[in-house]
Amino acid sequence: MAVKIEKKIKGYSVVKPEDKAPPVKADAVPRAEAEAGLASADVIQMHEKIERPEVLVGSTYKIKSPLVEHAMYVTINDIVLNAGTEHELRRPFEIFVNSKSMEHFQWIVALTRIMSAVFRKGGDVTFLVDEMKAVFDPKGGYFKAGGVYMPSLVAELGAIVEDHMKSIGLIHDPDMSPERRALIAEKRAAYELRNDRGGSKKKPDVSPAPPAARDEDVEVTGEGASFPPSATMCHKCSAKAVVIMDGCATCLNCGYSKCG
Numbered sequence: 001m002a003v004k005i006e007k008k009i010k011g012y013s014v015v016k017p018e019d020k021a022p023p024v025k026a027d028a029v030p031r032a033e034a035e036a037g038l039a040s041a042d043v044i045q046m047h048e049k050i051e052r053p054e055v056l057v058g059s060t061y062k063i064k065s066p067l068v069e070h071a072m073y074v075t076i077n078d079i080v081l082n083a084g085t086e087h088e089l090r091r092p093f094e095i096f097v098n099s100k101s102m103e104h105f106q107w108i109v110a111l112t113r114i115m116s117a118v119f120r121k122g123g124d125v126t127f128l129v130d131e132m133k134a135v136f137d138p139k140g141g142y143f144k145a146g147g148v149y150m151p152s153l154v155a156e157l158g159a160i161v162e163d164h165m166k167s168i169g170l171i172h173d174p175d176m177s178p179e180r181r182a183l184i185a186e187k188r189a190a191y192e193l194r195n196d197r198g199g200s201k202k203k204p205d206v207s208p209a210p211p212a213a214r215d216e217d218v219e220v221t222g223e224g225a226s227f228p229p230s231a232t233m234c235h236k237c238s239a240k241a242v243v244i245m246d247g248c249a250t251c252l253n254c255g256y257s258k259c260g
């Protein structure tokens with residue numbers, strides 16, 4: 001039964017099964033009471049008709065790709081639905097990309113407008129991440145700081161959207177349990193100890209770039225980790241983080257190991 005809400009909605013609560021009136025005949029419940037119950041059960045979901053609030057919270061991410069001369073700045077703004085209730089939900093609302101480089105501008109404007117429209121449509125928008133991360137540049141991708149392989153600029157945009165969705169709780173990382181993290185840290189420590197020549201606790205350097213160029217580097221994602229220069233690419237997580245330990249290829253980023 002559809003109920004038109006005439007007044008402005010000021011607050012909600014959801015009717016739990018135990019709160020619900022016992023299953024009496026429908027016409028036995030006074031109409032006004034039934035309507036009130038339905039109105040309070042309304043939880044706002046994302047849909048196209050939601051008006052953009054004057055102020056949105058968001059994050060801006062920096063992309064420094066060898067495919068583009070200048071850095072690109074990706075801003076994702078979120079809308080908070082059902083604020084202050086137990087159904088509070090933060091969802092992406094719009095995405096913009098800014099850069100001094102103009103050569104990619106037309107497809108970026110088209111892509112970000114379509115993405116923003118998809119965000120506002122509602123429903124599950126996390127599929128965008130998989131679609132974008134599966135885009136390969138025919139010229140070949142590139143390694144970003146930290147050694148993660150990016151098959152294209154679109155894929156890096158997808159990775160940013162994924163990071164953002166993880167940070168707002170829209171995507172959960174089920175295969176990174178605390179136990180797994182501990183295991184990776186343990187393997188990493190063992191590897192570093194083995195390769196720690198001369199006792200200096202120097203971090204393994206991935207890019208021996210001059211300091212001036214390093215200022216331009218993007219922040220390394222993940223745990224701020226860098227991997228040994230000799231590491232090879234992991235087929236599971238695309239990080240250049242696979243080392244041989246005890247005769248067994250082991251990824252220091254995701255923990256993948258050929259020997260199980």
Ligand SMILES: [Zn+2]
Pocket residue numbers: 234235236237238239241251252253254255256
């Ligand atoms: Zn891996």
